[in-house]
Amino acid sequence: MLLPTVHGIIRRRLLVNFRVDPGVMARHLPSPFVPKLHDGHAVAGICLIRLEHIRPRHVPEALGVSSENAAHRVAVRWEGAGDEREAVFIPRRDTDSSFNALVGGRLFPGEHHLSTFRVTEGRDSLGIEMSARDGSVTLSVRGGIASELPKSSCFSSPEEASRFFETGSLGYSVTRRPGELHGLELRTKSWKVEPFAVDEVRSTFFENETSFPPGSVAFDHALIMRNVEHEWNGADDLFVEPRPAPRAGPSD
Numbered sequence: 001m002l003l004p005t006v007h008g009i010i011r012r013r014l015l016v017n018f019r020v021d022p023g024v025m026a027r028h029l030p031s032p033f034v035p036k037l038h039d040g041h042a043v044a045g046i047c048l049i050r051l052e053h054i055r056p057r058h059v060p061e062a063l064g065v066s067s068e069n070a071a072h073r074v075a076v077r078w079e080g081a082g083d084e085r086e087a088v089f090i091p092r093r094d095t096d097s098s099f100n101a102l103v104g105g106r107l108f109p110g111e112h113h114l115s116t117f118r119v120t121e122g123r124d125s126l127g128i129e130m131s132a133r134d135g136s137v138t139l140s141v142r143g144g145i146a147s148e149l150p151k152s153s154c155f156s157s158p159e160e161a162s163r164f165f166e167t168g169s170l171g172y173s174v175t176r177r178p179g180e181l182h183g184l185e186l187r188t189k190s191w192k193v194e195p196f197a198v199d200e201v202r203s204t205f206f207e208n209e210t211s212f213p214p215g216s217v218a219f220d221h222a223l224i225m226r227n228v229e230h231e232w233n234g235a236d237d238l239f240v241e242p243r244p245a246p247r248a249g250p251s252d
Helices: 022-026 098-103 158-166
Strands: 006-020 041-056 065-080 083-095 113-121 125-132 138-145 170-174 180-188 194-203 217-239
Touching: 006 022, 006 125, 006 194, 022 041, 041 138, 041 217, 065 098, 065 113, 065 125, 065 170, 098 113, 138 217, 158 217
Parallel strands: 083 113, 083 170
Antiparallel strands: 006 041, 006 217, 041 065, 065 083, 113 125, 125 138, 138 194, 170 180, 180 217, 194 217
16 A cells, blocks of 8 residues: 655654563464564564654645654564565554544554543653553553663564664554555655663563463663654555464453
């Protein structure tokens, strides 16, 4: 599904990242995707992003749409057209925008679940809570700007983590049609991330022990970027061999 280029401002983008057992993660990825590894770990997480003034080119800023959004995502790679390719696989998108939920997957790539977001934001602190309207997933994260990653992280430095995620600008989202993924590419005018120290993080998506058995997933680190001009560009849809995606709700 291709769309006209739209652009706006990323007011903030918080990447909350987890390291996952590669074998466990691979069970939930559609073929031909395999986990993109770092230091022997698959890397998955949640992208929590506030978008402002989103609009097609030549449309006045005042007519743009603003929204809070969340995407559960996994760094993946695969062989395509004889070359190794990289992207993020997105089994779930959430938004507080009725407009995004209505047109997502229809006029624009990416089907969205309508959710409620509660945001508490200070100069160097941030708290976000999200609850899906259908009760299928909840998450919360709270913390503040930091100067370094946690010592337990599988990344040796913020710079190493930044390089890993900078290549993940292309995302493929699940749709209601099994095996059909919508492609969307994020292009930023600049790329600068800062470490974010997490005081508390919860996600029923990653806490579901049916999808992620005990010991198979752990919080690794978080990064934040703010006030970045960007564009969204549609990419060709991708057709894959579906597998059961991670369950979003509590385990049985």
